[in-house]
Amino acid sequence: MKTTISQVHKYVDQEVTIGAWIANKRSSGKIAFLQLRDGTGFIQGVIVKAEVEEELFQKAKGLTQETSVYVTGIVRKDERSPLGFELGVTNVEIIHEAVDYPITPKKHGTDFLMDHRHLWLRSKRQHSVMKIRNEIIRATYEFFNENGFVKVDPPILTGTSAEGTTELFHTKYFDEDAYLSQSGQLYMEAAAMALGKVFSFGPTFRAEKSKTRRHLIEFWMIEPEMSFVEHEENLEIQEQYVSYLVQSVLKNCKLELETLGRDTSKLEKIRAPFPRITYDDAIKLLHEQGFDDIQWGEDFGAPHETAIAESFDMPVFITHYPTEIKSFYMKPDPTRADVVLCADLIAPEGYGEIIGGSQRIDDPKLMKERYEAHNLDAEAYKWYLDLREYGSVPHSGFGLGLERTVAWIAGLEHIRETIPFPRLLNRLYP
Incomplete structure (x- = not known):
């Protein structure tokens, strides 16, 4: 089922596909967290190494900021999330890889941000x-x-x-x-x-x-x-x-x-x-x-x-x-x-x-x-x-x-x- 982040509340415990961008990412040896945005909102995608193919886990770990993707996963309730939900990722399809995105999570000056408005x-x-x-x-x-x-x-x-x-x-x-x-x-x-x-x-x-x-x-x-x-x-x-x-x-x-x-x-x-x-x-x-x-x-x-x-x-x-x-x-x-x-x-x-x-x-x-x-x-x-x-x-x-x-x-x-x-x-x- 294709949907948007703002509509995931309708699909709890169901598998959905969302077109999104990678807003941020962090990973450890056993789990990867993808911060996804699609214009309607933000949601965290979670990939557990033991639950997916090794190729998918490595692909997720290598995703760069603002790469566009289709992400498929199971919608789960998560009280810790501001949205109230997270996505248990089962597949990631890369649409376009972004390289050296200029606005990184570090602090930037106002002029720089305005130049990149x-x-x-x-x-x-x-x-x-x-x-x-x-x-x-x-x-x-x-x-x-x-x-x-x-x-x-x-x-x-x-x-x-x-x-x-x-x-x-x-x-x-x-x-x-x-x-x-x-x-x-x-x-x-x-x-x-x-x-x-x-x-x-x-x-x-x-x-x-x-x-x-x-x-x-x-x-x-x-x-x-x-x-x-x-x-x-x-x-x-x-x-x-x-x-x-x-x-x-x-x-x-x-x-x-x-x-x-x-x-x-x-x-x-x-x-x-x-x-x-x-x-x-x-x-x-x-x-x-x-x-x-x-x-x-x-x-x-x-x-x-x-x-x-x-x-x-x-x-x-x-x-x-x-x-x-x-x-x-x-x-x-x-x-x-x-x-x-x-x-x-x-x-x-x-x-x-x-x-x-x-x-x-x-x-x-x-x-x-x-x-x-x-x-x-x-x-x-x-x-x-x-x-x-x-x-x-x-x-x-x-x-x-x-x-x-x-x-x-x-x-x-x-x-x-x-x-x-x-x-x-x-x-x-x-």
Whole structure:
């Protein structure tokens, strides 16, 4: 019976064949242990010399790391194994022998591993990270589908910036200037006016010359946009969504979290509702903690976000930022024009902002004023103003950074491990 490692629990005490790679191997005079991986998981294969032909035992002892094989054996329960099973090997067929595989079980430097990212992905740790990333993506689709959202795909090439900044990747679009998308938000607002509640999931690009452990040049964003939803309801949807992601990973990625050594007790308490703190109160909190460098009207940096997060054991919303430091499309608080109806969601344990969201301006007159104040090209953004001219409604949305969320849930030190092939300031290979 041909199967995969993830399915061996169905075949206890039966003989199966698995296509796999040799992740590692050790042997003594009488027994050989093969660490097998097939993409779905890892399992140990055991070959006892006294129970097999001498030729098979010698073949097993000679297997090299990352050699591809078909392994046949009896599935046995094994409580010592993280998987709960092992394979009593009865035959090994070599598909392709790997010679001098560069990533050995010894410790390697980060640059070496990044240069060999295409191979480093095969390791047990990286396998676990990618499985957690996949679970977050799966749970994202499940959450939004179950809550009446429609998936819409915004363009990657755009003629304008969503944020009105200069940190864009420029390219030529035939005879016009174009840019790689920073965000699909503006297009998602148009989709929300047609379909009510929508979400996108796609790549975004930021030409920031940053080398911090939280930044990537290319990353993936989940961006919901919702008609007839105002600020407070927007926050409630965000905290429900994030809680759903965390609980889904806890339920479906126990082995992967264990492999990464993640303290799951910190994740188990992540359930809506989340605490909220206004920007005003966050400034006061920082001053009380000795951060005299930050003044009202300035944006928070990583140390400030970490200090605020340490006052809570849950993700925390920082709401009502100053109008002057936020994007042109955010709606002012009706009671205070100097702040907007927005929030950043800060993850615990020093992982920083994972969501930015706001209620959007729905008044065409105010939006025109914002165009002028931000020196935006009225012709280029005319279509965006049309959304306010023809049946404008209160609407809100947010963007969740997938990689930062993976880093937090998986407990990773650096964001570069959260994406299969990271694009960093000085890295475009492999």
